Amino acid sequence: MxxxxxxxxxxxxxxxxxxxxxxxxxxxxxxxxxxxxxxxxxxxxxxxxxxxxxxxxxxxxxxxxxxxxxxxxxxxxxxxxxxxxxxxxxxxxxxxxxxRASAVTFGYCADRYIAAHAASWRNEKHGKQWRATLDTYAAPLLPMPVASIETPDVLRVLEPIWSTKTETATRVRQRIEAVLDWAAARKYRHTENPARWRGHLDKLLPQPTKLKKVTPRAALPYAELAEFMSELRARGGLSARALELQILTATRPSEVAGARWEEFDLAAGTWTIPGERMKAGKPHRVPLSPAALTLLRALPRLHGEDHAYLFPGSGKNPTMTTAAPLKLLKEMRPNVVSHGFRSTFRDWAADMTAYPREIAEEALAHALSDKTEAAYRRTDLFTKRASLMADWARYCETVPGEVAHIGQARKARHTASA
Missing domain, CATH: 3.30.160.390 (Integrase, DNA-binding domain)
Known part of the structure; x- marks a missing residue:
């Protein structure tokens, strides 16, 4: 039926x-x-x-x-x-x-990843650098379907620069891995990440630490600093003043180039650099020596604007770039770089003073390598750093012929009082 x-x-x-x-x-x-x-x-x-x-x-x-x-x-x-x-x-x-996933490219995923994480990055410049790195070194991957990228594709990008530009290549690998992880989380990929290091690429590429040759930034010996400062102060223009402020405060070139008037309290002798402009991502207070305050008070200030830059730029750049002081420095000392003055300061503090190591490291805004010590550090040692920076400024103003003698006397004085 x-x-x-x-x-x-x-x-x-x-x-x-x-x-x-x-x-x-x-x-x-x-x-x-x-x-x-x-x-x-x-x-x-x-x-x-x-x-x-x-x-x-x-x-x-x-x-x-x-x-x-x-x-x-x-x-x-x-x-x-x-x-x-x-x-x-x-x-x-x-x-x-x-x-559908086969139509989604690596470049599309990179754009979406950057947009998703932009709020957590220190500034807009970081996002532009992030994408620029991929545009420059991972260009062959950008038009590829993200689902089809495999280990040989990643190696074709990394191998040409792995030994010659190791630090850059390492950063490129990390960023490719991050984008592919994002794509997997969005279900655009269903296989393991071919850019992961541990247990995968570490078997195919040499360890970066065995390839990188750390070359210290060219620095001016501190014994030559007074003579250099005398020449620098004889130079006119904002580039010279930016370089002078960087030296007096032992800060990074980018921190000076992007400085705003609102960050300074001249009455209190303090410069507070916001966390988004610091390498460690934390605000950093800089004690201003009398010499630094004199320099700042002499700078031109547009209509008393608190939000204006100390060193305004030209054209599309709202602020001076780090290239301007560097160009001036190359004219004066061809073999020295701006960042190297931080090394000059650090060597002087170690050789010519009795200040504890942590005072000099805090002055340079270096992060503590000891995580336990970092967890218990509740002060930025500002008062002691103010004394250190005042001594540094006096050293920078010393008559060239008296540098060694005065420096040794200052060290003896600190040793006696320690």
Whole structure:
């Protein structure tokens, strides 16, 4: 006897309201929930387990009786072909997702990653540098479907620069890995990250620490500093004043170039550099010596603006770039770089004074390597650093011929009082 089918009618489907399951025949059912919602389900027996499975076909508001019957017929055809209708639908969705992912490029993912993390970075410049690194060194990956990138693709980017530009190559690898991890989290990739280091690329590339040759930044010997400062002060222009302020405060070139008047309290003799402009990401207070205060008070100030830059730029740059003081320095001392004056300061503090090491390190805003000590440090040693910076400024102003003698006397004085 033939199985009874098409038991329901469109009218009956509309009239039914009591919660339950109503069969149309051959596995098709109308389900009415306790809340009164109606939906279509195709019930069949799993050929492997023998258990019933229900494949949802959609709600009545979207799927008519005839459409539901056709969907049930399609499901029965899948069963007759030896496949499971639910598993087949999952496979189709997975294939569709893979097709969509194949159209998503690495460059698109890099843009989305940068946008997602921009708020956590110190400044807009960091995001631009992040993408510029990929544009310069990972250009072959940018148009590639992110789902198809594998280890050989990553190696083609890294191997040409791994030994010659090791630090840059390491940064490129880290950024590729971050973008691919983001893509995996977004389901654009379904395989392991080919840019990961541990347990993967560390087997294919030499350790960066064995390749990097650390070259100290060229620094002026502190014994030559007084003569240099005398020449620098004879120079006019904002570039000379920016370099002079950097030396007197032992700060980084970028910290001086981006300085705003609002960061300075000249009455208190304090310069507070905000965390977003510091390498460690934390605000840093700089004690201003009398020489530094004299320099600052002599700088031109546009209409008394507190929010203006100390060293305004030109054209598209709102502030002076670090290249301007460096260019001046190259004219005066071709073999020295601006950042090297921090080394000059550090060597002077170690050789010519008795200040404790942590005072000099705090003056340079260096992070403590000892995490336990860092956790218990509750002061920035400002008062002691103020004394150190005042001594440093006096040293910078010393008559060149008297540098060694005065420096040695100052060290003896600190040693005696320690």
């Amino acid at each position: 033939a199985r009874s089918i098409n038991k329901l009618s469109a009218l009956k489907v509309r009239q039914l309201s009591e919660a339950g399951r109503y069969g149309d025949g051959d596995g098709l059912y109308l389900y009415i929930s306790k809340l009164g919602t109606k939906s279509w389900v195709f019930r069949y027996r799993d050929r492997a387990t023998g258990k019933h499975r229900d494949k949802g076909l959609g709600p009545l508001r979207d799927i008519s009786l005839e459409q539901a019957r056709q969907a049930a017929r399609d499901a029965r055809m899948v069963l007759r072909a030896g496949m499971d209708p639910i598993d087949r639908r999952r496979q189709e969705r997975s294939e569709s997702a893979r097709e």
